[in-house]
Amino acid sequence: MHSSARYSLASSQARLAARVVFGLGTIIFLMLLAALMVQFFAPSSRWPSLLSSNAAALTLLAIAWHHTQRICQWRADIVDPPNPENALEDTPPPSWLYQRLGVLLTSDGPGLVMMAAIVMFIVLAGWGSHYVALDDGRLRWIAVGVIAAAIFITLVAERHLAATSREAWPEAQAIAPVLRLVMAVQCLSLPAFVFPTLNTALLINLPAVLVLLVALEFLLRGLFSLFMPPRAEGAERVYLAKSQLAAQLVWPPRPLLFLQHEIHQRFGIDLRQLWALRVLKRAFIPVMTIMAICGWLLTGFQQVATTQRGIYERFGKPVAVLPAGLHYGLPWPFGRVMLTENGQVHELAAGEEPDTAAEPLTSAEGNAPQSADRLWDAIHSFDKAQIIASQSDDQQSLQIINSDVRFMWRIGLSDDAALAATYRSNDLPALIRSTASQVLVHQFSSMTLEQLLGEQRNLLASQINRAVQQKLNALHSGVELLSTVVEAIHPPAGAADAFHGVQAAQISAQALVSRERGHAADLAASAQIEATTRQNQAQMNAADAVSTAQATAVRFAAQKQAAAQSGQVFIDELWFSQLRQTLGHSPLLIIDSRIGAVTPPTIDLRDFPTLNDAARRDAPAKPTQEPSR
Template structure:
């Protein structure tokens, strides 16, 4: 496209020369050619204050056309920009493309040599078209190896031709825009050739940037740099100094800086030698010595049900609403949940059941050097390895448990069991990954069955509560009956023991009295009689009359109560007059 633009501009200049050099027409033809009939729209346009003729001349100028074509070329080049390309198969199609490109390269090379050998007097624009032909030849040379060797599917080789084309297209765009600010030329002056590129002119061998700069300065400013001794010395020492700078720069590639949040694995001739910690280190320059950076203690969170292409959730504001990831309702579908098949029992028969679980793992690369080496060279994708291992462990752990057991089991114990199992598998694979903790966020039925499971769970809870209440009532009645029976049994035992003790005491007392009667006779009987009498009459007022009165009869006991003389005297004594208080 750039070559076509350059050829088109050269053709317009050639056409202008042909018109200038052609024989003039007669007067009538000139008048007829220069006085065209104006249409109605053209006459109406002439009445408007806007000079459409000048605007049309501006839009039809070569600068605007060159800028538009340059933008089109840039769009085409950027549309093909990519990290890889779809390689052709090994059949005839690929080698046919190689043959077409090789033939085009030969044709462009012949055209370029012809333009370079054309004298300036014969065709002045040939020296400007030749660099564009060399640009086309360079693009073809850079594109040909990608067809010959499909393994060179690297972004650098793929996009390098587009970089060269973009540079020249940007130069064309700038030339077209800057030409609009140039003073207009008369009709007799030859138009300038705008489609020329100074970048493409540098595609010569050997490259002569200093010679090109010297020629441009001498042509535009009249300064001959060949007469300056400093520039002559600079020209002589340019290559040695440039070589020394390149060598020094290449040696400086041996310096490697490792930040505090990273560790570096130093490779010497492609073999890992040691692990570099934070700081500045020096080794062999590139490509003999390289440093691969890895993490140093960064903690990551991984959900077992999360996919690799899932976009991370944006950070939520502390003062705003809760993020969608905080939703733990059963009747909502979560992207981080993973479906698991667990055991189930229905009507005394074994079956299967599906649940959704949200299990998260906190992991990091181990802090030892061996862990860093293992994480870098033994696994291509640590996230996929951890997720695959975790899914295997979850399937094994959940396959032998029912939903009631999972919901009723302690999550901390289950998380600890899963954490140990996953860590053992990762250690067996020498992954270099260290699991810090495992958190079981949620275990619930699928979202579609959440409402039904809520009803079943509520009915089960109600039945269990009713059974527990009836069992408590029965236990209360049994305990009350047992307490009453125990009380009555203890009371009966206490009464029987009391009666037995009294009977035994009476029997002992009777035996003692019988024995006393046998030994003492009437004396004991009288003493006993008087003792009983004293106990009976101990608290009663008595009037004892001498028993010798009436010797032939027994003593008489009068139980009547008579007041004493002192009490009668106090009762019959008049009351003392009341003394009035002194005033």
């Protein structure tokens, strides 16, 4: 018969633990329901995270009270066994497998594992990385009052259980650390309500981190309990829902006290009696102080890599630009070094989004990368839409094109450029991108698509580079543009085919016009040549006729004068001369004019054939020989 205090008080302790578990379960349910509703309507609010972390801490406390209730109920059953009249006397004994399965299911280990997993799920469900400011209203002060009242109640319960004798209630010493865990979570939740604009995710999630660590310890304890030897019949149940991490929440902190106690209990070694440890304990504070001072002085050493430059700040004011190497200055926080680039060249596309992932490098033997695609009918992520001028039917309008303009830039090599790039701009790529957008809008707004397509790319790139560099210099950005490349200028992908058709029609029309103009010019030239030829021929004939007439007139005048001076002699001489010219190449037959006294002299110019010609003409033709059949 057990007569100790823990057995005699077990019944009342079991009832108290059951009531506490029921009350905590109700509170946990309401808190999780409120967190779920807030999460549904305001996902970025800090209420779900704080409610989930506090509900998870109360769940750990409910687990501890539940295990206490089961152990106290077991003790109460030992003192006052239940009435066995309703038990069946003829029930056959269960099999070995059924007995082992029943022992596994009724043990505290699997239940602790399952509940610890649920607690971890609750914590992770309320975890967040971005929170908005809390509304400055009355509700947050109500939450502060509720948390303060809960801290007071938890503190009273913890002090009561911590003062309870181990003989009267052994589990009270294990529940007290979990109560301190709940108080720690509640205290860490207060700054999130007191300071509504404090949106640091680490501070808001810090209670969840603490609960998650203790839940992980519960999970490991439950898993390790499955490998423990079975409890002997009549032996007390082992209390598993205890946490050594929660036990460290004491003041002053004594993290080595547990290790010292365990070594003394398990191995019989009392570390307090070792002289070396006493000396180490006595010299620990001075040695650690000297080490901390030396470590603090070593923070004045700063190493600058060869690809970087260091801007040394003394009391928050930049005083020098340090080259690559090892440097020493004032220790932190009086002096520090801000690292910046030293000549590194970057490529930036004007139309590239800030959060675009870098394209992976492709193999030299593989396919071309996606960025090498310059077809107009494809949509490129690095293209930037621009509004340009347009003219249709003698009316001014607007048009949209896609351009791919890339900038090669770096931080200037001078000290002033390094200081300007570090302190005057928070995001240099964003500054270059916005400045380039302004320049491109101004540059393209007064040009049409035909002008842009026909413009020299090098000249256009140099103009853009010069304009962007002037704006960056005016902003004192410290950025140096090495080159600007206009990769592509084309209509949007959806209008590329239509633009190709328009271009083809324009080229065909221009070709037809040029061909017809050439044909007209050819006809005009031919007509001009023929007219010139005829004019020259007419002029030549006229000149020839005039010359002939003039010569005839001169000859007639000379012959008239000769006839006047010589008389019939000249006429006869002229007649014989003309007759000689006329008959110079004709066969002559001279007949004496005195044959016929009455007939005057006659010149017969007929051409009589010779005897050979007459014989040849009168000869019969040769008969034609018919081909033999």
